[in-house]
Amino acid sequence: MKVLLGQLRVELLLYLRDTAVVTFSLFVPVLTVLFFGYLNRGGQVEEVAYGSFLIAGGIGMVVSSAAFENLGVALAQQREYGVLKRLGGTPLRRWTLLSAKVLMASVIILIQALIMVALNVLLFDANLTGNFLLSLVTMTMGVISFATMGIALAGLSRSSDMASAAARAISFPMQFLCGTLFPLSTMPPLLRTIAKALPLTYFVDALRGTMLTNRGMIEYTKDWLILLGCFALAFVVAAKNFRWE
Amino acid sequence: MKVIEVENLHKRYGETRAVDGISFDVQRGEVFGFLGPNGAGKTSTIEIIEGYREADDGRVSVMGMDPGRDGHEIKERIGITLQETSLYENLRVDELLKLFASYYRNPVDTDRLLEMIGLEEKRRSFIHELSGGQKQRVIFVLALINDPELLFLDEPTAGLDPQSRRAIWNWIGRAKQDGKTVFLTTHYIDEAEALCDRVAIIDHGKIIALDTPKHLMASAETEQKIAFLVDGHLDIARLEEMSGVNRVLDEGHGEYTLYAPEVQPVLKSLILQAESNGFTLRGLTVEGATLEDVFIQLTGRRIRA
Numbered sequence: 001m002k003v004l005l006g007q008l009r010v011e012l013l014l015y016l017r018d019t020a021v022v023t024f025s026l027f028v029p030v031l032t033v034l035f036f037g038y039l040n041r042g043g044q045v046e047e048v049a050y051g052s053f054l055i056a057g058g059i060g061m062v063v064s065s066a067a068f069e070n071l072g073v074a075l076a077q078q079r080e081y082g083v084l085k086r087l088g089g090t091p092l093r094r095w096t097l098l099s100a101k102v103l104m105a106s107v108i109i110l111i112q113a114l115i116m117v118a119l120n121v122l123l124f125d126a127n128l129t130g131n132f133l134l135s136l137v138t139m140t141m142g143v144i145s146f147a148t149m150g151i152a153l154a155g156l157s158r159s160s161d162m163a164s165a166a167a168r169a170i171s172f173p174m175q176f177l178c179g180t181l182f183p184l185s186t187m188p189p190l191l192r193t194i195a196k197a198l199p200l201t202y203f204v205d206a207l208r209g210t211m212l213t214n215r216g217m218i219e220y221t222k223d224w225l226i227l228l229g230c231f232a233l234a235f236v237v238a239a240k241n242f243r244w245e
Numbered sequence: 246m247k248v249i250e251v252e253n254l255h256k257r258y259g260e261t262r263a264v265d266g267i268s269f270d271v272q273r274g275e276v277f278g279f280l281g282p283n284g285a286g287k288t289s290t291i292e293i294i295e296g297y298r299e300a301d302d303g304r305v306s307v308m309g310m311d312p313g314r315d316g317h318e319i320k321e322r323i324g325i326t327l328q329e330t331s332l333y334e335n336l337r338v339d340e341l342l343k344l345f346a347s348y349y350r351n352p353v354d355t356d357r358l359l360e361m362i363g364l365e366e367k368r369r370s371f372i373h374e375l376s377g378g379q380k381q382r383v384i385f386v387l388a389l390i391n392d393p394e395l396l397f398l399d400e401p402t403a404g405l406d407p408q409s410r411r412a413i414w415n416w417i418g419r420a421k422q423d424g425k426t427v428f429l430t431t432h433y434i435d436e437a438e439a440l441c442d443r444v445a446i447i448d449h450g451k452i453i454a455l456d457t458p459k460h461l462m463a464s465a466e467t468e469q470k471i472a473f474l475v476d477g478h479l480d481i482a483r484l485e486e487m488s489g490v491n492r493v494l495d496e497g498h499g500e501y502t503l504y505a506p507e508v509q510p511v512l513k514s515l516i517l518q519a520e521s522n523g524f525t526l527r528g529l530t531v532e533g534a535t536l537e538d539v540f541i542q543l544t545g546r547r548i549r550a
Binding site for chain 2: 090
């Protein structure tokens with residue numbers, strides 16, 4: 001436990017000291033949300049204020065970018081530079097290292113999620129009228145599931161360049177297609193089909209439902225099962241492909 | 246007592262036999278070296294023993310444990326430096342040392358280690374602000390952070406400036422004094438000679454000789470080099486006449502070099518000749534075979550080739 005917390009502290013320090021990554025991963029989602037929130041200010045989507053609709057979408061963008069572009073790429077880079085190899089010569093267990101990285105991503109995502117909520121509530125008349133507990137359950141599932149996918153992606157990539165290209169190729173379309181900025185119902189059928197094949201869609205759907213409405217758990221069974229399924233798959237791939245060097 | 250036992254180790258990468266039937270033991274408290282050119286199989290062997298990769302065949306025991314099965318316990322008790330490695334560049338020196346200390350059950354005081362490597366004033370510097378030599382010192386000291394019984398040093402001074410090299414040699418000597426066992430690889434002849442109690446010369450994945458440096462050098466069937474300086478000039482023919490001298494080189498400025506398989510008779514007649522002909526030998530040096538000569542004799546090529 002002490003090892004895990006120490007490693008988490010270092011992972012957070014390393015993240016915060018990487019100015020380029022912080023700037024990119026923080027400001028791109030924030031600016032996107034500000035831009036779309038301003039464009040559609042006063043508008044309604046599916047009977048809620050666009051600002052309320054945008055919260056879960058913004059958090060979805062943040063989760064995807066943190067999991068793939070930060071966690072996954074950083075892991076592949078540390079492997080490529082030989083940092084991980086040195087760690088592999090110590091008693092540090094791979095599960096401790098990877099858990100610390102997932103926790104690091106969770107902390108970053110949590111902070112960004114709070115920023116998303118604050119922006120939309122303060123600027124775009126958003127209202128959180130849902131179930132806090134179920135939102136938290138969905139958040140936890142989503143973060144762990146996507147972070148594990150990021151780790152699996154690093155394992156599958158031979159080089160950090162490959163990881164970075166793959167992360168962008170996965171994360172970029174997800175950030176715009178998965179019901180983040182516009183509801184699926186307004187999208188052309190082809191894009192809607194693509195969106196339905198992407199896991200972020202189900203995360204954003206469940207998060208939005210739990211944050212804005214008081215429907216019961218049963219409503220989210222499908223979304224949650226899909227997230228759990230993605231986690232299980234990603235976990236197997238990540239465990240099988242993890243390398244210290 | 247044997248700290249490392251290796252028996253008939255094999256490792257292939259595709260068609261290349263990186264390790265081709267290597268066997269040796271390392272005794273508690275000794276500094277044991279693998280000397281050989283790059284690509285000889287040194288790193289492959291050391292990384293199998295450290296538990297980084299699995300052997301295709303053969304048996305390895307480290308402190309009585311199997312690196313494949315008891316890797317975690319072994320890592321708790323060994324210290325390593327890797328040949329190609331990098332550190333968290335955006336951590337400060339003390340943060341990095343504390344992080345590594347947190348991985349072990351019984352870490353040593355990191356301040357004392359910083360003092361030892363002379364980097365107390367750099368404790369708050371980022372790793373990326375350190376010079377190459379300073380970084381290498383940090384890499385070295387990370388290997389000592391758990392007060393290990395056994396040190397694995399893969400090319401510990403490759404590419405370093407002479408001052409840093411000397412410093413690391415000193416710390417290796419100190420580790421030995423502290424009762425630690427050291428297994429190092431090097432392609433530097435002088436490093437193997439200066440540090441190792443026993444040296445295994447390795448080439449093409451095989452150990453081609455294994456003994457103390459002195460024994461290895463004594464076993465080399467090479468000429469010894471006797472060099473000296475006199476005032477004025479000597480008659481080369483007279484020197485060549487001495488029994489046991491193979492050839493003589495006039496280096497100019499009164500400097501001469503004799504090559505002979507046996508030193509003792511030549512020195513004796515050289516001194517007699519000096520006395521009877523009235524010249525004084527100055528700056529007399531005798532150079533025996535080096536480990537490089539041993540390597541050349543066994544492989545027919547130089548170690549750097």
